[in-house]
Amino acid sequence: MRDSNAFLFGLIADQSVKAETAWSLPYKLAQRLGHFSMQKIAKESSSEEIGTLLRTKPALHRYPGNMGRYLWSAAERLTSEYDGCAENIWSNVTAMEIVERLEAFSGISHKKASLACLLLWRDLGVEISDKENIDIAYDVHIRRIFLRAGFCEKDTLKDVTEAARRLNPKFPGYLTSPFWALGRNICRPTEPLCGQCPIRPFCARRLDKTENLRA
Ligand code: SF4
The missing domain is CATH 1.10.340.30 (Hypothetical protein; domain 2)
Structure with a gap:
């Protein structure tokens, strides 16, 4: 449909x-x-x-x-x-x-x-001129990476959103898909596969920061 x-x-x-x-x-x-x-x-x-x-x-x-x-x-x-x-x-x-x-x-x-804005642009071909206003999705897989890597200090919508805006100011929402996939497949809740991780050189590996992270 x-x-x-x-x-x-x-x-x-x-x-x-x-x-x-x-x-x-x-x-x-x-x-x-x-x-x-x-x-x-x-x-x-x-x-x-x-x-x-x-x-x-x-x-x-x-x-x-x-x-x-x-x-x-x-x-x-x-x-x-x-x-x-x-x-x-x-x-x-x-x-x-x-x-x-x-x-x-x-x-x-x-x-x-x-997320809807990203999908509308990426999958449904909707024209969006101000991509800088499409934020990253505040998703548990993404939050886990941002906290462990040291991209942000606190697990709040504001901190994660602002960190993504700093990382990719022209289109922060573009980071949603790759970071979601990375969090789900590599930077897992337990036993993250750091040896296979493409952002390892930039990661502080603060695993203690996500011990109590909830979806
Ligand atoms: S290096 Fe390890 S802790 Fe850091 S983002 Fe990759 S998998 Fe996660």
């Missing part, structure tokens, strides 16, 4: 479940609904009904109640503010505005809004 509304629903669903589960949810929900019209969801369904559809076995999400509320309210906001089409959120506006608009949706944090 290649549809801007499906992208928005997948983004909202991408929480506490595998990425494949989240991003296939719009397609499976549309099958259960018999349509994927934002207007119909907003006017003819309720958050409880969406939650029930998500909960029906095999369940489409780990938290169907919350997700039902988030997705129904997204359909409602899309209908009332964006003519029922998520593409109107990101057409002809700056990255800063896209992030601000996305953060207004329930279930979309700054991390997810920043």
Whole structure:
């Protein structure tokens, strides 16, 4: 399903479940609904009904109640503010505005809004002129590397975001994918593979900094 509304629903669903589960949810929900019209969801369904559809076995999400509320309210906001089409959120506006608009949706944090900007530019070909305003995603794999390497001192959204802006000021969000992959595959929570790590020459290897790091 290649549809801007499906992208928005997948983004909202991408929480506490595998990425494949989240991003296939719009397609499976549309099958259960018999349509994927934002207007119909907003006017003819309720958050409880969406939650029930998500909960029906095999369940489409780990938290169907919350997700039902988030997705129904997204359909409602899309209908009332964006003519029922998520593409109107990101057409002809700056990255800063896209992030601000996305953060207004329930279930979309700054991390997810920043990631969405990157995906819109990288995978969906959306024109974004102010890439300097696309921040790195505040993800646990990325935070682990930044703390261990010494790129930042504290594990806060502000510290990690500012560190990425210093590292790649023209496009901090561009660092999301490579650092996420590095954190997941090499700089693992335990027994990091420092011998295979491409940033080892720049890393302070402060493993003690991430002993209590939580997702
Ligand atoms: S050198 Fe080791 S601690 Fe530093 S980022 Fe690479 S894997 Fe992580």
